Amino acid sequence: MNDKGADRQVARRVVVYIPGFDPFPPRRYRELYRKEGSDQARLSDYDLSLRPAKSGWRVTANIEGAVVETRFEVLVWHDLVQAAMPxxxxxxxxxxxxxxxxxxxxxxxxxxxxxxxxxxxxxxxxxxxxxxxxxxxxxxxxxxxxxxxxxxxxxxxxxxxxxxxxxxxxxxxxxxxxxxxxxxxxxxxxxAALRGAYPPDLEARLAVFGDRIRAAMAEGADEVLVVGHSSGAHLGVSVLADLLRQGLPDGPALSFLTLGQAVPMVSFLPAAGRLRGDLALMAGQGRIPWVDVSAPGDGCTFALCDPVAVTGVAPDGARWPLVISAAFSQTLSPARLAAMKWRYFRIHFQYLCAFDALPDALDAYDYFRITAGPLTLWDRMGARAPSKSRIATAVSRYRTLA
Known part of the structure; x- marks a missing residue:
């Protein structure tokens, strides 16, 4: 990894959020962040305030003794989702x-x-x-x-x-x-519509996403953090791979966080050569640290499965992603876990929510410290070892790269 972002104090950040297959517009995520961020700030004793902004929101936080300004932008593709729902x-x-x-x-x-x-x-x-x-x-x-x-x-x-x-x-x-x-x-x-290939309208939208990330890198922030949740995880892989191929400019630390990914549902299909090539590139590059967070308690994700390795496309010397567990059984109270029992969609969104039994360790998974705190993603999480339950055995039948 390029060490230019090591130990960098973050005063300004841009978070670029890529949602999953969701027909709802960005306001849904703003309200979720406002409510859950307020709860986490109360539970963890830090300050966090939110105000609306175009295509997202802005956050001012006082965390770990530092004031940080963060602009959130949601990369929208809900119109494509709506069109795909006959x-x-x-x-x-x-x-x-x-x-x-x-x-x-x-x-x-x-x-x-x-x-x-x-x-x-x-x-x-x-x-x-x-x-x-x-x-x-x-x-x-x-x-x-x-x-x-x-x-x-x-x-x-x-x-x-x-x-x-x-x-x-x-x-x-x-x-x-x-x-x-x-x-x-x-x-x-x-x-599955094109057996793993991206449809043309989605390819065009991914190009727009890349332009937005490149523009965010020119804003003078200390970190640009790309977050992909659910299906947004593999879209983020492809967007960032395209940016690497085009050549990234010098600038802020660029980080990648994937949450609750289901990459194998697409990468295991025969025509997913584009995605498999993107996974291989992202696994071996040295510019963008990639942390993948999942939890065995989330039945909608391939929990602790290294999406590159299980697809069988990890290059020699692969460095990414760092696969860690959100450990719901340890970071949520028994009462909270009981309240979410059988609520599979709510559990799948827990990565974006407050944890009421979060340990005090600096590298504990806290979505709001990661997105609004004074450390880059890698400075906060990079010292962690991969989960001992990580699955990295190559099992996919299809491994051709585009």
Missing amino acids: GGIAATYWQMLRTAWVYFGTGAIWPLMRLRKGPVLAAFYPVAMLLGQLALALVLAWGVGALAALLLPAWLAVVPAIATVWALLRLFKRWDGKVFAHYLMHDFAYG
């Missing part, structure tokens, strides 16, 4: 069939199951829910049809049966904000 019920079922064909037909599903069961089960969940909803609708429709056959001609009795199926499926879709079957199906289908 409104029709039949379209969702077609996505389900096509996505299952991609993962099973290419054999990508079997290596994934050798890593972590949680995210694979998360992938099966929308399939099971959608098929269960359809089965229930068909059973009720059969009963309605049988009753209608007693009162109507046989050819006409099928009409209320079909109407029952359609009405129930529409009702289930209306309730999707509670069960997330359609949403998760759209999420998995998006990555």
